[in-house]
Amino acid sequence: MSAAQGKGNGSVAVRTAELCRHFRMGESLIPAVDRVSLEIRSAEFVALLGASGSGKSTLLNLIAGLDRPTSGSVVVQGKDLARLDREELAKYRLRTVGMVFQSFQLIPSMTLVENVELPLRFAEVDRARRRHLCQTALERVHLGARSNHRPSELSGGEQQRAALARALINQPQLLLADEPTGNLDSQTGAEIMNLLLECNQSLGMTVIMVTHERSLAERYTERLMVLSDGRLVDDVTVASSTRSSAPGGTP
Amino acid sequence: MKAYDVGELAVRNLRESVLRNSLTTVGISVGVASLVAMLSLGIGLQHLANRRLAKSGLFDTIRVSSRRDPRNFGREGGENGPEAAESPPLDESARQRIAELANVSEAYPEIRFATELRFEDKPHLSVVSALPSSARTTDAFEGIEGRFFSSDTAPEAILEKSFAERLLGTSPQPGGKDSNPAQGLLGKQLTMRYAERTAIPSPASPARSSNPADMGYSVSSREENLTIVGICDLDPDSMRGQARARVFLPLKLAEGLHVMDPSNLRDTTNVLGGSPTYAALDVRVGSPKHIPEVESAIKQMGFDTFSLIDATKNLRQFFAVLDLFLGIFGSLALTVASIGIINTLVMAILERRREIGIMKAIGATDGDVKGLFFAEAGAMGGFGGALGVALGWALGHAINAGTNLYLKRQHFPPAEIWFVPWWLVGGAIVFAILVSLVSGLYPARRAARLDPVEALRYE
Numbered sequence: 001m002s003a004a005q006g007k008g009n010g011s012v013a014v015r016t017a018e019l020c021r022h023f024r025m026g027e028s029l030i031p032a033v034d035r036v037s038l039e040i041r042s043a044e045f046v047a048l049l050g051a052s053g054s055g056k057s058t059l060l061n062l063i064a065g066l067d068r069p070t071s072g073s074v075v076v077q078g079k080d081l082a083r084l085d086r087e088e089l090a091k092y093r094l095r096t097v098g099m100v101f102q103s104f105q106l107i108p109s110m111t112l113v114e115n116v117e118l119p120l121r122f123a124e125v126d127r128a129r130r131r132h133l134c135q136t137a138l139e140r141v142h143l144g145a146r147s148n149h150r151p152s153e154l155s156g157g158e159q160q161r162a163a164l165a166r167a168l169i170n171q172p173q174l175l176l177a178d179e180p181t182g183n184l185d186s187q188t189g190a191e192i193m194n195l196l197l198e199c200n201q202s203l204g205m206t207v208i209m210v211t212h213e214r215s216l217a218e219r220y221t222e223r224l225m226v227l228s229d230g231r232l233v234d235d236v237t238v239a240s241s242t243r244s245s246a247p248g249g250t251p
Numbered sequence: 252m253k254a255y256d257v258g259e260l261a262v263r264n265l266r267e268s269v270l271r272n273s274l275t276t277v278g279i280s281v282g283v284a285s286l287v288a289m290l291s292l293g294i295g296l297q298h299l300a301n302r303r304l305a306k307s308g309l310f311d312t313i314r315v316s317s318r319r320d321p322r323n324f325g326r327e328g329g330e331n332g333p334e335a336a337e338s339p340p341l342d343e344s345a346r347q348r349i350a351e352l353a354n355v356s357e358a359y360p361e362i363r364f365a366t367e368l369r370f371e372d373k374p375h376l377s378v379v380s381a382l383p384s385s386a387r388t389t390d391a392f393e394g395i396e397g398r399f400f401s402s403d404t405a406p407e408a409i410l411e412k413s414f415a416e417r418l419l420g421t422s423p424q425p426g427g428k429d430s431n432p433a434q435g436l437l438g439k440q441l442t443m444r445y446a447e448r449t450a451i452p453s454p455a456s457p458a459r460s461s462n463p464a465d466m467g468y469s470v471s472s473r474e475e476n477l478t479i480v481g482i483c484d485l486d487p488d489s490m491r492g493q494a495r496a497r498v499f500l501p502l503k504l505a506e507g508l509h510v511m512d513p514s515n516l517r518d519t520t521n522v523l524g525g526s527p528t529y530a531a532l533d534v535r536v537g538s539p540k541h542i543p544e545v546e547s548a549i550k551q552m553g554f555d556t557f558s559l560i561d562a563t564k565n566l567r568q569f570f571a572v573l574d575l576f577l578g579i580f581g582s583l584a585l586t587v588a589s590i591g592i593i594n595t596l597v598m599a600i601l602e603r604r605r606e607i608g609i610m611k612a613i614g615a616t617d618g619d620v621k622g623l624f625f626a627e628a629g630a631m632g633g634f635g636g637a638l639g640v641a642l643g644w645a646l647g648h649a650i651n652a653g654t655n656l657y658l659k660r661q662h663f664p665p666a667e668i669w670f671v672p673w674w675l676v677g678g679a680i681v682f683a684i685l686v687s688l689v690s691g692l693y694p695a696r697r698a699a700r701l702d703p704v705e706a707l708r709y710e
Contacts, residue, residue: 019500061704064612065703066611066612066703066707067704076582084615086617087617087618090611090614090615090616090617092618093612093613093614094613094614094615095614099612099613101612101707105605105609105612105707107606107609107610109263109264109267109606118610118613119614121253121256121260121611122252122610122613122614122615122616122619123614124252124253124256130636166613167613171616175440184409238502246303
């Protein structure tokens with residue numbers, strides 16, 4: 001089944017056209033992302049698959065507005081990221097995008113609630129409302145009782161759940177996950193995947209996940225985009241019969 | 252990010268590396284303390300000098316003399332007003348006109364004459380001078396033994412200490428520290444012999460002539476009994492040099508005696524017997540800053556003037572330069588401290604590279620990151636500044652106490668050579684914050700420009 005046939009009725013959330021990101025290594029130019037053109041519709045759950053060094057994380061960073069393309073364009077929710085200045089890109093990351101990383105990227109000196117609260121500080125939300133939103137977000141990921149713990153006092157799965165709570169706190173339209181289960185055992189990884197699925201199905205978020213595990217991607221996502229040497233080499237829709245549904249049991 | 256969030260995050264970040272940040276803060280406080288110490292010393296010395304000068308009465312006084320006075324012939328400074336021959340006499344009406352000038356607080360004649368004084372039937376020669384009641388506030392009478400004159404006409408005398416010792420026949424001790432002539436003299440009588448000058452019609456002139464040129468004068472020997480009421484240590488007449496007076500009388504009393512000074516040529520040739528003329532007037536102004544305008548007005552009236560205002564100008568210039576240099580030396584330590592701030596913040600960027608990347612990934616703007624580092628620098632500056640001012644203040648008090656202990660042992664009155672004004676307290680803290688913010692410029696800019704992808708990869 002072709003990708004365009006997937007959830008085809010939503011508006012376009014992400015569109016790239018001839019997107020390139022090249023890195024200079026001494027004399028040579030490495031094309032990390034090479035002329036990638038794709039479209040992802042709102043509320044789709046897409047996996048970016050590929051071997052290590054295939055360019056999937058670079059593509060995710062370009063969509064997240066953390067990096068700028070060498071050429072081509074990335075349009076998210078109608079905004080061409082290449083045309084935004086540094087300030088506008090920061091606002092875009094704050095309001096439109098939520099990010100989850102393989103190594104959780106929580107600030108070790110802060111408690112969970114402080115970590116989750118941080119995007120709200122940048123968004124200038126009032127202190128009283130912040131506390132309430134943080135508590136709700138941590139309870140959604142079943143960490144309400146551990147809000148005053150530091151990341152080092154938590155398991156990997158708990159840390160990733162906290163990172164997910166932080167990514168969702170500003171209610172983004174786009175959730176980007178870079179190998180979210182890469183540092184977790186399969187049981188804990190499944191818990192995280194179920195949470196991502198819940199975000200996609202219950203909250204209607206567009207989720208783009210980078211992974212190198214095809215089986216995991218097929219189980220949870222509805223579309224697989226395969227990259228190799230920076231180029232998009234395959235784009236397939238996963239049959240719904242093979243997928244879990246949220247909040248699913250252990251897949 | 253809101254200001255209180257920036258402040259809260261900055262303080263919590265500072266608490267995370269408490270030892271390093273505390274040491275940096277102590278560095279700033281030492282810098283500020285050194286700055287405060289140096290400037291306080293300069294200000295204290297300036298205050299001390301100003302207070303002494305103001306109390307001496309030298310810098311708010313203009314000496315006015317007549318251009319007719321043969322002693323003033325050929326002197327420079329007659330560019331304002333009439334020539335000597337046309338200049339008016341320095342008499343009572345001139346005194347009144349001068350006293351009415353704006354900013355003049357009083358104008359009184361200078362009365363000074365050499366005469367014989369008898370104490371316990373022994374004659375002593377000295378220069379006698381008259382003092383107005385306003386002289387009571389000058390520093391010469393700060394440590395007076397006894398008291399100042401009870402009134403402007405009281406037959407009382409104040410003696411300068413060395414003259415008092417001469418009356419008692421005691422030899423002055425080095426510095427006059429140990430003798431106390433007051434016990435033997437206060438309340439005792441001193442007899443002053445003087446020549447009284449009385450105007451009379453000239454025997455050669457027609458009777459009842461109103462022409463001043465027809466007037467003459469007679470000189471009679473008189474005695475005045477004076478009660479010794481005070482003995483002063485400092486010399487209220489110190490600017491007189493060789494002709495310094497040792498005995499002082501109330502001004503009105505001395506005026507009423509009509510003493511003729513045989514050493515004064517003007518007195519012997521003065522034929523304007525009708526109204527008294529003065530050798531000189533002392534004119535006191537409200538503040539030294541009014542001296543130039545009052546001097547100019549008096550010169551316009553046809554008199555010569557002299558003041559020490561130029562000396563105060565030089566003194567102010569000296570203290571301005573002293574303050575500047577002390578400030579520069581004090582700032583050197585603060586400069587070293589500011590390098591410490593740069594070092595601490597650059598280290599913090601290295602340590603918190605990943606944290607900065609995370610913050611940028613979740614929506615922090617360059618301004619948020621910059622603001623955070625600025626706030627950390629400012630907080631270190633603020634804490635360091637406050638601590639430094641407290642340190643400088645404590646140091647100042649300790650030095651003041653030590654200096655006064657030393658002065659007391661040397662039999663000198665206490666002095667506050669260290670003075671920390673409120674503006675210096677506030678100014679030093681603000682200056683410390685500003686220096687810290689300037690020091691934080693480079694680290695904050697560097698942190699803000701970090702590439703988030705690179706920063707997130709940093710281990």
